Amino acid sequence: MIELNTVYGPVQSWRFGRSLGIDAIKPPKKCTYSCIYCQLGRTARYLKSPRDLKEPVTPEEVEADLRSYMRKLNEADIDFVTVSGCGEPTLNPMLKGIIEAVRKVLPTRRVVVLTNSSLMRLKDVREALSEADITVAKLDAGDEKAYRIVNRPAPGMPEVRELASTIKEARRDFRCLMLQVMLLETTWGFSNVKPPHLSSLLDMVLDINPDVVQLEVPYRPPAEPYVKVPPREDVLRAHQALVEHLGRGRVWTYGLHDRRGRPVRWLAEASEQMVLELLARRPCTAQDVAQALSIPPSEAELILKSLLEKGEVASVKLGGLMYYVVR
Numbered sequence: 001m002i003e004l005n006t007v008y009g010p011v012q013s014w015r016f017g018r019s020l021g022i023d024a025i026k027p028p029k030k031c032t033y034s035c036i037y038c039q040l041g042r043t044a045r046y047l048k049s050p051r052d053l054k055e056p057v058t059p060e061e062v063e064a065d066l067r068s069y070m071r072k073l074n075e076a077d078i079d080f081v082t083v084s085g086c087g088e089p090t091l092n093p094m095l096k097g098i099i100e101a102v103r104k105v106l107p108t109r110r111v112v113v114l115t116n117s118s119l120m121r122l123k124d125v126r127e128a129l130s131e132a133d134i135t136v137a138k139l140d141a142g143d144e145k146a147y148r149i150v151n152r153p154a155p156g157m158p159e160v161r162e163l164a165s166t167i168k169e170a171r172r173d174f175r176c177l178m179l180q181v182m183l184l185e186t187t188w189g190f191s192n193v194k195p196p197h198l199s200s201l202l203d204m205v206l207d208i209n210p211d212v213v214q215l216e217v218p219y220r221p222p223a224e225p226y227v228k229v230p231p232r233e234d235v236l237r238a239h240q241a242l243v244e245h246l247g248r249g250r251v252w253t254y255g256l257h258d259r260r261g262r263p264v265r266w267l268a269e270a271s272e273q274m275v276l277e278l279l280a281r282r283p284c285t286a287q288d289v290a291q292a293l294s295i296p297p298s299e300a301e302l303i304l305k306s307l308l309e310k311g312e313v314a315s316v317k318l319g320g321l322m323y324y325v326v327r
């Protein structure tokens with residue numbers, strides 16, 4: 001397997017526009033959850049604490065990678081720097097130093113950290129998250145049954161009620177808290193966008209009262225083939241219920257809110273390595289790759305074809321689109 005950088009993108013994010021990714025974990029995936037919709041596949045082995053992470057990505061590594069990566073990019077073409085990657089970034093005990101390293105290289109860009117919230121009860125984790133401009137915390141369920149179905153937490157992780165009260169309390173330390181909620185259903189009849197699970201989820205979101213709620217759907221290839229995108233009318237009903245309490249500006253819903261589309265002017269030619277860096281962190285279509293690297297779709301297709309022939313990537317069809325993945 002090719003050696004991957006800790007920096008990738010910028011990806012076109014519907015939430016944050018041109019989002020430069022920092023991978024605080026690096027492949028293979030390491031997480032406290034094994035969400036059924038995870039675009040990185042199932043969690044092969046759970047980690048439960050930052051102490052369990054062997055050879056974590058260091059701030060020095062991120063700083064060096066970022067300085068070298070920025071020779072290919074204009075800083076003005078980055079809207080946000082997002083710390084996440086191949087698993088749960090708060091598993092990295094040096095997360096705070098990583099955020100500081102990003103600020104050293106890109107002092108004018110806002111830093112976002114995506115977390116699944118499971119380790120937020122730890123003081124060091126909260127301290128690290130409070131360094132970010134925006135903390136995006138996951139909450140996909142308002143009751144224990146739905147939480148276990150959707151997130152499949154490692155043994156010993158907090159129950160969902162405890163998780164919610166930790167997020168609510170930690171909110172005071174954060175500059176901006178956004179909640180990220182994945183709305184989904186399964187082929188065997190589960191849905192968190194319908195009764196009985198929806199009302200407890202909405203109540204919990206409103207009780208936390210974040211600055212923004214992001215409602216997503218699993219449109220990229222999920223870990224489990226039985227996961228489905230829920231009907232649009234269900235998503236819009238959940239959106240409307242939240243808008244009534246929080247106001248339109250605080251509810252970002254996939255398909256209604258879209259910050260994608262502003263181009264990135266690269267100072268280097270697109271390479272197979274750049275495409276691999278991207279695909280190792282999220283499945284992409286040829287169109288996604290073309291947008292991220294500002295190249296024509298035909299050029300993206302040629303690079304993907306070559307990577308497929310070498311066996312470096314695989315393709316998965318979903319919703320009429322062909323996604324390319326590194327697994």
Ligand code: SF4
Pocket residue numbers: 031032033034035037038039040043086087088116
């Ligand atoms: S979606 Fe995030 S929290 Fe869930 S298993 Fe994947 S990496 Fe972990």
